[in-house]
Every structure is written in structure tokens, then in C-alpha cells.
Amino acid sequence: xxxxxxxxxxxxxxxxxxxxxxxxxxxxxxxxxxxxxxxxxxxxxxxxxxxxxxxxxxxxxxxxxxxxxxxxxxxxxxxxxxxxxxxxxxxxxxxxxxxxxxxxxxxxxxxxxxxxxxxxxxxxxxxxxxxxxxxxxxxxxxxxxxxxxxxxxxxxxxxxxxxxxxxxxxxxxxxxxxxxxxxxxxxxxxxxxxxxxxxxxxxxxxxxxxxxxxxxxxxxxxxxxxxxxxxxxxxxxxxxxxxxxxxxxxxxxxxxxxxxxxxxxxxxxxxxxxxxxxxxxxxxxxxxxxxxxxxxxxxxxxxxxxxxxxxxxxxxxxxxxxxxxxxxxxxxxxxxxxxx
Amino acid sequence: xxxxxxxxxxxxxxxxxxxxxxxxxxxxxxxxxxxxxxxxxxxxxxxxxxxxxxxxxxxxxxxxxxxxxxxxxxxxxxxxxxxxxxxxxxxxxxxxxxxxxxxxxxxxxxxxxxxxxxxxxxxxxxxxxxxxxxxxxxxxxxxxxxxxxxxxxxxxxxxxxxxxxxxxxxxxxxxxxxxxxxxxxxxxxxxxxxxxxxxxxxxxxxxxxxxxxxxxxxxxxxxxxxxxxxxxxxxxxxxxxxxxxxxxxxxxxxxxxxxxxxxxxxxxxxxxxxxxxxxxxxxxxxxxxxxxxxxxxxxxxxxxxxxxxxxxxxxxxxxxxxxxxxxx
Numbered sequence: 001x002x003x004x005x006x007x008x009x010x011x012x013x014x015x016x017x018x019x020x021x022x023x024x025x026x027x028x029x030x031x032x033x034x035x036x037x038x039x040x041x042x043x044x045x046x047x048x049x050x051x052x053x054x055x056x057x058x059x060x061x062x063x064x065x066x067x068x069x070x071x072x073x074x075x076x077x078x079x080x081x082x083x084x085x086x087x088x089x090x091x092x093x094x095x096x097x098x099x100x101x102x103x104x105x106x107x108x109x110x111x112x113x114x115x116x117x118x119x120x121x122x123x124x125x126x127x128x129x130x131x132x133x134x135x136x137x138x139x140x141x142x143x144x145x146x147x148x149x150x151x152x153x154x155x156x157x158x159x160x161x162x163x164x165x166x167x168x169x170x171x172x173x174x175x176x177x178x179x180x181x182x183x184x185x186x187x188x189x190x191x192x193x194x195x196x197x198x199x200x201x202x203x204x205x206x207x208x209x210x211x212x213x214x215x216x217x218x219x220x221x222x223x224x225x226x227x228x229x230x231x232x233x234x235x236x237x238x239x240x241x242x243x244x245x246x247x248x249x250x251x252x253x254x255x256x257x258x259x260x261x262x263x264x265x266x267x268x269x270x271x272x273x274x275x276x277x278x279x280x281x282x283x284x285x286x287x288x289x290x291x292x293x294x295x296x297x298x299x300x301x302x303x304x305x306x307x308x309x310x311x312x313x314x315x316x317x318x319x320x321x322x323x324x325x326x327x328x329x330x331x332x333x334x335x336x337x338x339x340x
Numbered sequence: 341x342x343x344x345x346x347x348x349x350x351x352x353x354x355x356x357x358x359x360x361x362x363x364x365x366x367x368x369x370x371x372x373x374x375x376x377x378x379x380x381x382x383x384x385x386x387x388x389x390x391x392x393x394x395x396x397x398x399x400x401x402x403x404x405x406x407x408x409x410x411x412x413x414x415x416x417x418x419x420x421x422x423x424x425x426x427x428x429x430x431x432x433x434x435x436x437x438x439x440x441x442x443x444x445x446x447x448x449x450x451x452x453x454x455x456x457x458x459x460x461x462x463x464x465x466x467x468x469x470x471x472x473x474x475x476x477x478x479x480x481x482x483x484x485x486x487x488x489x490x491x492x493x494x495x496x497x498x499x500x501x502x503x504x505x506x507x508x509x510x511x512x513x514x515x516x517x518x519x520x521x522x523x524x525x526x527x528x529x530x531x532x533x534x535x536x537x538x539x540x541x542x543x544x545x546x547x548x549x550x551x552x553x554x555x556x557x558x559x560x561x562x563x564x565x566x567x568x569x570x571x572x573x574x575x576x577x578x579x580x581x582x583x584x585x586x587x588x589x590x591x592x593x594x595x596x597x598x599x600x601x602x603x604x605x606x607x608x609x610x611x612x613x614x615x616x617x618x619x620x621x622x623x624x625x626x627x628x629x630x631x632x633x634x635x636x637x638x639x640x641x642x643x644x645x646x647x648x649x650x651x652x653x654x655x656x657x658x659x660x661x662x663x664x665x666x667x668x
Contacts (some may be wrong), residue, residue, distance in 0.1 A: 075413070110446025119445045126412060127445035131436045136401050138437070140418075141409020148365070148391060148415070156408075167429070171402035178397055332447040333481050335505040340450065 011292050012226045016233070020294055021140035026063050026088075026225060027295070028284050028303060033059040033084035034282060035307045037256070039315070040115070044260040048319075049100050053116045055081030057255035058188050060281030061222035063088050065186060065250075068232035069156055074125045075142045077135040080116035081188065081254075082168055086156070091121045093310055096246040097318030104324040105251060107206070111324045124157075132163030136172035136185060143181035143245070146284075154182040154239040156232075161249070162193020164206045173247065177213035180244035184235045187247070188222065195267040207249035215245050222250035223281030253279065344524045347517035349491040350380055350456075351500035355529060358388050361416060364502055367394040368420030368456075377422055378458065378517055384555060404430035408438050411453040416502055421549055423465075424457035424473035424511065426638075431476065438507040439482030453507040454498070460552055460603050462515040462652050466643030472604035472635070474511055474580055478613070481485075484533055485526035485581040487511040489554040491522050493578055496531030504533060505640060511580075513552040515602075520555065534579050536587035538650070542573035545665050546591045548614055549601035550577040553633075553653045557601060560659035568667045580610050588614055589621045599665050603653055606634035628668040633661040 013023040013111070033055065040052040055062070062084035069076075071089050077083045083096065093108050102111035107120045119127030126142065128135050139157035146153050163169065164187050176183050188207045191198050210217025216238070220227045228250055235246035253276040257264035264273070289295030344352070358364045365388075366381055372395035375382030385393035396403050400421060407417035421427040427434075433452040434455065461470030477483055484506060488494040494512060501508035538555065540561055547557045554576055561572035575591040577583065592598050598618060600611035615630045633653065635641070641651045 106446075107448070109444055112446060113444050117444070118446060120447045121445075126409075127441055127449045129436055129440065129444065131432055134405065134433060134437050137405025137433065138409035138412065139408040140402070141411070141415075142413055143409075144406060145410040145413045145415045148410075167399075168401055168405060168433075171397070171399040172405060174397055174399065175402045175406055179394075267344070332443050334484070335450065339447075340452075340505045 012164050014090060014174070016226060016230055018229070020312045022067065024159060024289060024294055026067050027289055029088045030059045030084055030282055030285060031303065032093070032307055033063065033087055035311060036083055036087070036096060039311050041256070041260065043100065043315070050162060051114060051260055052100070053080050053114075053259040055083050055255035057253050057276070057280060058190055058222065059084035060225050060285060061188060061228045061252055064225040064228035065232045067158065068229045069236060070153065073124075075139075075153065075155040076079045077126045077128065077139045077155065079128065079132075079135070079159045079188070082158055083120065086118050086125060087127065089241040091118070091120060091125070094312035094318055095120070097314045098321060101318050102323070103318060103321040104328070105321055133159050133166040133168045135159065136168050137175065139183050139185065140172045141180055143176065144179060146182055146201045147179070152240045154184055154236050156184045156186065158186045158188055161187055161189040161198060161206055162196065164203050165201060173209070173213045173215070173245065176245040180242065182239035183245045184232060185245060185247050186232070186267045187249045188252060189249050190213035190252050192254050192258070194258045194262065197268070205249065207247055212249040215247060215248070217247040217249070219249045219251060222252035223279055223284065225281060225285050255280065329331070341523040341525050343521055344491060345496050345518055346491040346512070347378060347380055349524045350498055350512055351382065352524070352526070353386070353495040354381065354384060355387065357499055357502040358392065359385070360528070363414060363527055364416040364418065365392040366395050366418045366420065367407060369396060369398055369422045371395060371420050376420065378514060380656045381420065387626060390536065400430040401433050402624040404433035405437070407455075407551070408433060408441070408451055409452050411451045412441065412449055416452055418454045418456060418502065421455060421457035422532035423469050425468045425471045427455070427457050427473055428476070432509040434477065434507070434509070435480050439480050443482055450505050450609045451507050452505050454501045454510055455479055456510045456512060457506070458514040459511045459517055460513040461648060462552070464643055464645065464648060465641070467640035470641040472602070475604050475609045477509055478580055478610055482507070484508040484579065485511065486533060486579050487513070487551045488578060489520070489539070489551050489576050491515070491520050491524050491528060493531050493537070493576070495524055497533065497578065500530040500533050503530065511551070515552050516555070531578065533567065534582050534584060536584035537576045537578055538573070538591065539576045539620045540572060540574035542571035542595065544571045544595055545597045545599060545662055546575065547599045547601060547662060548575045548577065548591060550580060550610070551603065553601040553603055553658065556655040556658040557662070558582055560662055563659060564662055565665070568663070568666070570663070572662060577610070579612070583613065583617065585621070587618055588617050591637070592618050592622050593625055596625055597665050597668065599631045599632045599661055600631060601653060601658060601661075603635050605637050606632055609634055609638050616621065622638045628665055631661060631665050633658060
């Protein structure tokens with residue numbers, strides 16, 4: 001057998017350097033994120049929590065991107081739909097629910113911020129806010145620090161296509177382009193900025209803007225885990241080689257309403273949503289694993305049972321966890337004496 | 341002890357802190373090769389290289405935002421806004437981000453950032469090169485704000501700001517750059533943030549202020565002492581946030597008559613808060629209504645010389661206000 005034919009017999013994930021275990025793990029995180037999201041929606045509908053903002057339809061790209069990074073060393077600046085991403089880099093279900101219930105031990109904010117506003121130094125998830133895309137210049141600053149300290153790490157930042165119209169997107173990317181900084185900027189283009197569709201948000205393609213910054217811009221099918229993994233991995237390799245930033249536009253569809261406060265059928269049709277459910281990357285990933293003998297319906301059922309159990313335990317323990325003390329509202333405005 | 345200008349003291353503070361800590365770096369528009377439009381950063385790029393004295397693209401939100409990102413992983417950026425008038429594109433980064441990073445992360449992350457910005461008029465800068473931006477940021481918990489009047493304090497406060505674990509806005513008055521000249525030690529010292537300073541002891545009236553107008557108050561106090569025997573007590577706030585409440589109350593009690601002065605316009609200015617503190621804490625110790633002498637409530641300072649002169653405080657205006665208060 002010659003080298004050429006041995007390559008062609010390799011499956012997609014093997015060609016990308018992903019082991020069987022890794023590719024199965026990717027799927028597990030995608031499914032976990034989906035189930036977490038569905039459960040949070042139910043909790044809100046049941047009146048247990050006030051608010052949930054969903055990432056359903058975006059998990060495949062989120063998890064694939066995380067797996068292409070160095071999950072032990074890189075810095076992450078996810079946006080508010082990135083449950084799949086933060087789970088993949090180590091946040092636990094319990095931690096997510098502590099945030100959902102706004103409890104004191106919530107590592108993201110100690111119960112101060114809305115759910116989906118991630119931050120956890122232990123996991124190098126940089127604290128984020130609600131005004132959109134302010135995190136892009138931060139990611140560039142982290143990359144600048146990495147370059148100054150000669151560390152072979154990258155920062156990875158995400159946001160939606162609506163917020164790609166903010167000045168901070170442009171200012172941050174231009175700065176990174178000038179300084180050739182190790183930052184990967186991924187737009188999760190889910191077609192809607194709350195109610196406003198892309199045709200009213202974007203005059204062209206987000207990825208095409210890269211030309212103006214002198215950096216590569218790549219549009220990729222966000223429902224295709226392997227394509228997302230490939231472009232993020234290549235972007236990371238470029239970044240650590242000192243070749244600068246990459247702008248990635250991952251195309252997907254926000255299958256859920258914007259948040260639990262939103263009725264999406266006021267501005268889009270059920271037919272359109274149904275059509276996009278058919279493109280959902282999650283069942284495609286499952287089918288891929290089954291086709292390659294890496295997964296079975298039995299394993300799927302057993303994983304679903306396991307996730308249900310994990311969700312139940314995480315919700316119970318987060319619900320029982322104490323709230324912050326009311327007077328803790330006054331803490332951490334500035335460093336205390338001797339604190340950094 | 342060498343005599344140096346206010347601007348030299350600021351430059352020396354940056355140089356010393358950059359020598360002391362390799363994580364300290366400077367970024368902003370024209371700060372590198374040119375050394376800043378006022379020469380505040382002159383010589384720093386030659387000494388520390390392009391990597392630590394970064395000429396950035398002309399984009400203030402990125403200057404602040406990139407500095408915030410670097411600060412969150414332990415760097416100590418000094419971000420220069422060329423004029424405080426041009427700082428407004430960065431307000432979202434400063435107010436929504438830098439000010440809230442410690443609080444919103446429940447003390448997990450912090451942001452040891454310094455933003456330097458020249459304030460004030462008197463240089464024929466017109467509307468957009470003369471403003472005082474402090475009241476825009478004042479009242480934003482999470483930020484510290486300093487505004488030195490003396491060269492000594494400019495150096496010591498900037499060094500303290502660089503070492504502070506929280507974001508500090510450093511407002512330097514561009515008219516002070518060359519006007520204020522005094523002895524400044526070349527050794528390592530800091531002026532603590534949050535501490536006001538009595539710059540003149542007196543017993544008849546109290547003047548409370550910050551930055552350039554204190555220069556006029558000091559001259560006026562000297563003349564009033566010699567001409568009328570009026571003894572003025574003058575408090576330099578130095579730090580606008582957090583305000584030194586104890587020093588404000590103590591200085592008020594000293595004379596029972598208070599004049600608050602600043603160049604920023606009167607309504608909603610720092611002086612309003614100082615007046616409120618006095619009213620809350622020692623109203624019945626006052627012998628006269630609290631007075632404020634500030635920039636007028638117009639959008640900004642016009643460029644035409646008579647109009648600029650009308651807007652700006654000066655020795656005569658401050659002297660008159662002090663005299664009227666003494667006579668009350």
C-alpha cells in the first residue's frame with residue numbers, strides 16, 4: 001500500500017489528528033450543552049429562575065473550536081451563548097447552575113451577573129459583560145501580553161454577527177493586525193441579532209472584513225465540527241508561529257428564541273426555524289460517530305441517562321447552595337488592604 | 341533635589357516605574373517616536389524599545405480595551421489619551437469594563453490599569469482640546485481618579501497609580517506642564533491615593549480644589565494675606581475618587597467658611613459632592629454658605645482669547661471669591 005492510499009482511507013477526524021476518544025468527547029460536550037440549555041429553559045418556564053439566554057444550534061462550533069485550542073493554557077473570552085465552549089474548557093454543570101440561580105459560590109460572578117456572563121480565572125475564562133464585543137480588544141490585550149512575555153499561547157474570543165458591527169470589533173482587529181498578535185476572533189453568525197436578521201445587519205460578509213486588517217478571514221460551516229476544528233487549529237498554529245490573528249465567521253442558526261424574554265415567531269416563521277433544525281450539526285455528529293463505529297444508540301441512551309442524572313444533581317446542589325449575603329453587595333469594589 | 345517641571349515629573353514617574361517593573365508599558369497615540377504631542381513620553385521609547393512604548397492606531401477604545409486585556413493578566417499598562425476630550429470613545433471600556441472587572445467577577449479578576457489624560461484649557465485649544473473630563477467618570481465606583489496640582493504629587497501619584505491593583509484615571513492639567521516648577525526628588529517615593537493635602541495653613545477661610553486652579557488660589561492667598569491680613573487655608577484634594585472625606589471635614593472645621601474651586605463646569609462637578617459632604621457632616625459649623633467657583637455651564641471652552649479668558653479661572657477671579665467669602 002502506498003502512502004497516498006493510506007491517507008485516503010483515514011477518516012475525517014483522523015486526518016485532522018483527532019483520536020477516537022477525542023471525537024467522542026466532542027460529541028459528549030455538544031450533547032451536554034444542548035441538554036443543559038433545554039433544562040435551563042424549562043427551569044425558567046417553571047418559574048424557578050428568572051432568565052435564560054440560549055445557545056441551541058451553536059454548540060457544535062463552540063465545542064469544536066474549544067478542542068482545537070490548548071485547553072490547559074490558552075485564554076478564552078466567550079460570549080453569552082457559549083455554554084458548549086465553557087463546558088469544554090472545564091466549567092462544570094454545577095458551576096453553570098450556581099450562576100443560573102445566582103448563588104454565592106458561582107465562580108463566574110458570585111451571583112452578581114446574569115447567566116451566560118462567564119468568567120473563571122482557574123479556567124482562564126476572562127470575565128465578560130453585557131455591552132457587546134467589548135471583549136475583542138481585551139482578547140487583543142491578552143495576546144499582546146502573551147507576545148510581550150514570549151508565551152506560546154493564544155487568546156480566543158467569540159461574539160455574534162450583530163455585535164460584529166460595534167466599533168470595538170474593528171478597533172480590536174485592526175490593533176491585532178498591526179501588531180500581528182496571537183488572537184483568534186470567531187464570529188458565531190447565528191443569523192439573528194435578537195430580532196434583526198443578517199440582511200439588515202450586514203452589508204457584506206463578516207469574514208471579508210479581514211482584508212482591511214491585513215489578516216486571513218475564513219467563513220466556515222458552523223454545523224460541521226470538523227471544518228470548525230480545522231480552521232481554528234490552523235489559526236492557532238499561525239498565531240503561535242507569530243503570523244498574527246485570524247478572523248473566523250462560523251455560519252449557524254439560532255434555533256431558540258434570543259432569550260426566555262423573546263417570542264421569536266414575532267419576527268421569523270416556524271417554517272424557517274423547522275428548516276434550520278434539519279441542518280442542526282448535533283445529529284450529524286452523532287451519525288458520523290455511528291458510521292465510524294464509534295457510537296451506538298445504546299451508548300446514546302446511556303449517555304442521556306447519565307446527563308439527566310448529572311443535571312438533576314447539579315440543579316439540586318446549586319438550588320440548595322446559599323445565596324450571597326445581602327451586605328456582600330458592598331464587597332470587591334476595590335482591592336482590600338494588601339490584596340491584588 | 342532638582343527643580344523640574346510638572347511634565348518632567350510625570351515623565352520621570354513613568355521612567356522609574358518602567359525601570360522598576362518590566363510589566364509596566366506605555367501605549368497611546370504618538371507616544372513612541374514622537375514622545376507624545378506634549379513630549380510627556382519623550383525618550384521612553386529610546387530607553388525601553390518599541391515593545392514597551394507602543395505607538396497605537398488612532399482608536400481610543402482599543403487603547404483602553406487592549407490595555408484592560410493586558411492588565412487582566414498581570415501587565416501594568418499606562419494608556420495615554422492624547423487629550424481628555426478624546427477619551428469619550430473609550431468611556432464604555434473604562435466605565436463598563438475596567439471599573440467593573442473586580443466587582444463583576446467577585447474578586448476573581450482585577451484590572452491594574454492607568455489611563456493618563458491631559459485636561460483643561462488655557463492653551464487656546466478650543467472646545468475639543470480644553471475640556472475637563474473628570475465629572476464624566478466621577479461617581480463611577482471601581483475607578484480611582486487623581487488630579488495632581490504639584491509636580492511632586494504628579495510624580496508620586498503616578499507611581500502610586502501604576503502600583504495600584506485597580507484602574508486609576510490620572511488627569512494631568514496641560515497648563516500645569518510648564519507652569520508648575522518645583523523641587524522633585526529623584527528617589528523613589530509615592531503619594532498615597534485617597535489622601536488630600538493641606539497646601540497652605542490658614543484660619544479665616546478654606547479653599548478646597550484640585551489641579552490648576554489651586555495655583556491661582558495660592559497666589560491669591562499670598563496677596564490677601566499681605567494686603568488684607570486674610571488667612572486662607574487651602575486643601576488640595578489630589579484624589580477625586582475616593583474623596584478624602586476626613587480631610588474635607590477637618591479643613592472645613594478649621595475656618596467655617598468654604599470656597600470650592602475647579603475648572604470643570606459647576607453643575608454636577610466634583611465640587612457638588614464636596615459641598616454635599618460638608619452639608620452632611622458639618623453644616624452647623626459653617627459661618628457662611630458654601631461657595632463654588634467653577635467653569636461656567638456651557639458645553640466647552642471657546643478658542644477666541646477673550647472667551648477663553650472668560651471661561652478660565654485666574655488669580656483675580658479666585659482672589660475676589662476668597663475676599664467675598666472672608667467678608668461674609
